[in-house]
Amino acid sequence: MALSLSLARLSLPRSAPLAAAPAPAAGAKNHPASSSLAFPVKSFFGAPLAATAVSIASPLARKPATSGSTSLEVVAAGKKGYKMKTHKASAKRFRVTGRGKIVRRCAGKQHLLGKKNTKRRKRLSKMVQVNKSDYDNVTGALPYLKVNRKAD
Structure with missing residues (x-):
């Protein structure tokens, strides 16, 4: 953890102090990258990441619960x-012959x-079939x- 934090600090310009990220627009959803980081969002190598204004819907997102159902659904x-x-x-x-016999x-x-x-x-040099x-x-x-268990 300490290593990743120090690498993130290295990617910042020397003159720019660590500052809080700007507040999101009123209609935008809170993105974890923009609200929890105290430094500008950059990739590991220092290049800025793509704009995260659009929230990507996760396929594992929870469905709204209906009022009549009390059972929990677990989806793996x-x-x-x-x-x-x-x-x-x-x-x-061991190996298998073309007809499916096991030989040794x-x-x-x-x-x-x-x-x-x-x-x-x-x-003794020849391969023999394993006993059934x-x-x-x-x-x-x-x-x-x-x-092939039915092979002779």
């Missing part, structure tokens, strides 16, 4: 549901390969995965 404008997060370690281990790598192909014969190493009983675990960790 622009609020969306919770965005689920992808488990990034799982995202690196086989275990046992990282180290100690000298004692494993060529046929076994070749078999584990689909709920994988889709829980990866909520945006496009899975």
